[in-house]
Amino acid sequence: MKKSSKVIPLDAAAICRSSDPMAVRELLTKIGDKWTIFVILSLDLLGGRARFSELERAVPGISQRMLSTTLKNLERDGMVIREVFPEVPPRVEYEMTDLGTSLLRPTQGLVDWAKANWEQVRATQSKYDLR
Amino acid sequence: MKKSSKVIPLDAAAICRSSDPMAVRELLTKIGDKWTIFVILSLDLLGGRARFSELERAVPGISQRMLSTTLKNLERDGMVIREVFPEVPPRVEYEMTDLGTSLLRPTQGLVDWAKANWEQVRATQSKYDLR
DNA sequence: CAGCATCCAGGACGATACTG
DNA sequence: CAGTATCGTCCTGGATGCTG
Numbered sequence: 193m194k195k196s197s198k199v200i201p202l203d204a205a206a207i208c209r210s211s212d213p214m215a216v217r218e219l220l221t222k223i224g225d226k227w228t229i230f231v232i233l234s235l236d237l238l239g240g241r242a243r244f245s246e247l248e249r250a251v252p253g254i255s256q257r258m259l260s261t262t263l264k265n266l267e268r269d270g271m272v273i274r275e276v277f278p279e280v281p282p283r284v285e286y287e288m289t290d291l292g293t294s295l296l297r298p299t300q301g302l303v304d305w306a307k308a309n310w311e312q313v314r315a316t317q318s319k320y321d322l323r
Numbered sequence: 324m325k326k327s328s329k330v331i332p333l334d335a336a337a338i339c340r341s342s343d344p345m346a347v348r349e350l351l352t353k354i355g356d357k358w359t360i361f362v363i364l365s366l367d368l369l370g371g372r373a374r375f376s377e378l379e380r381a382v383p384g385i386s387q388r389m390l391s392t393t394l395k396n397l398e399r400d401g402m403v404i405r406e407v408f409p410e411v412p413p414r415v416e417y418e419m420t421d422l423g424t425s426l427l428r429p430t431q432g433l434v435d436w437a438k439a440n441w442e443q444v445r446a447t448q449s450k451y452d453l454r
Numbered sequence: 455c456a457g458c459a460t461c462c463a464g465g466a467c468g469a470t471a472c473t474g
Numbered sequence: 475c476a477g478t479a480t481c482g483t484c485c486t487g488g489a490t491g492c493t494g
Contacts, residue, residue, distance in 0.1 A: 212437075212438070212441060213361070215437040215438070215441035215444075216360065216433070216434050216437045216438075217357070217360070217361075218437075218441075219433060219436070219437045219441065220354055220355045220360055220433065221355055221357075222355075223351055223355065223433075224351045224352055224353075224354065224355010224356065225355065225466080225467095226348070226352075226466080226467070227467095229347065229348070229351055230344075230348075243475085243476090244475075244476050244477075245475065245476075248476095255467085255468065255469080256476075256477065256478090257467085257468080257469090257477090257478085257479095258466095258467070258468080259476095259477095260476080260477060260478080261466095261467095267451070268447070268448055268451040268452070269444050269447060269448060270443065270444060270447030270448075270451075276476095279475095280474095280475090281475040281476080282474080282475050282476055282477085283475070283476085284475080284476060284477085291440060291443065291444070291447075294436070294440065295436060295440075297432070297436075298429070298432035298433045298435070298436045299433075301428070301429035301432045301433075302347070302350060302351065302354075302429045302430075302432075302433070303347050304429070305350070305425070305426060305428075305429045306343075306346040306347045306349075306350045307343070307346070307347075309422060309425065309426075310343060310346035310349070310350065312401065312422060313346075313400050313401060313422070316399070316400060316401030316422075317399055317400060317401075320398070320399040320401075321399075356486080356487090357486080357487070358487095374455085374456090375455075375456050375457080376455065376456075379456095386487085386488065386489080387456075387457065387458090388457090388458080388459095388487080388488080388489090389486095389487065389488080390456095390457095391456080391457060391458080392487090407456095410455095411455090411494095412455045412456085413455050413456060413457085413494080414455075414456085415455080415456060415457085
């Protein structure tokens with residue numbers, strides 16, 4: 193499983209004016225990984241509740257392994273709840289928790305920023321790369 | 324708008340209701356790396372302008388290599404401007420751009436969320452790990 | 455002072471195959 | 475259907491040493 197057991201340096205504590213700058217780093221690391229935001233946002237768009245295969249279809253390109261891993265991490269963090277139905281064939285549903293939902297708002301802020309500014313970022317990059 | 328040169332994965336397009344979900348992923352990947360937010364926030368706290376060594380001290384634990392790399396990426400993205408003063412010993416100052424500053428607001432949203440909720444996340448993780 | 459060059463370890467991720 | 479197991483690759487980032 194994913195855990196950052198390395199208690200090391202830093203912290204730029206004053207920087208975040210936060211009591212726990214590591215919390216910020218860990219949070220950013222999580223939603224910064226390849227699939228987490230897409231899974232969260234997809235689950236939200238699907239009404240806050242969906243089964244594995246629905247998410248698989250909602251997030252094109254994700255492999256079963258990564259969807260499984262991502263959901264397991266989200267469950268461990270308390271962002272989603274996993275519910276197993278003892279049927280054949282098996283059915284498993286994932287539901288957003290209030291905690292997970294509450295993360296949606298700040299996340300949306302970044303999504304909006306990207307929508308508004310990413311074109312400019314790309315342009316700047318191109319210019320930079322010219323030399 | 325959409326290119327088919329790379330028929331790859333993505334995009335959970337509807338998900339983000341964004342024209343470019345890759346922008347979101349790239350942005351998250353950037354600020355999700357190990358040092359970027361700390362450098363950005365530090366630079367802001369230092370008044371939006373600082374030299375290399377100041378940032379080095381403001382972000383405890385960062386290596387010269389990573390600070391250099393991070394700043395170069397930020398410069399490439401147009402978040403900071405690098406100014407070299409032809410002196411001996413050399414002096415280099417980094418200044419936040421408006422673009423970089425504008426990113427601060429949504430970022431702060433995540434910082435606040437982490438401050439408010441991370442304790443709960445850790446508690447949930449501990450419970451999860453017990454079984 | 456403000457870096458760059460090099461080397462290296464660990465983890466993230468993809469592809470594929472198998473299962474209750 | 476909803477995963478797990480295994481393997482291999484690439485990339486991030488740490489450590490160290492050198493330089494204009």
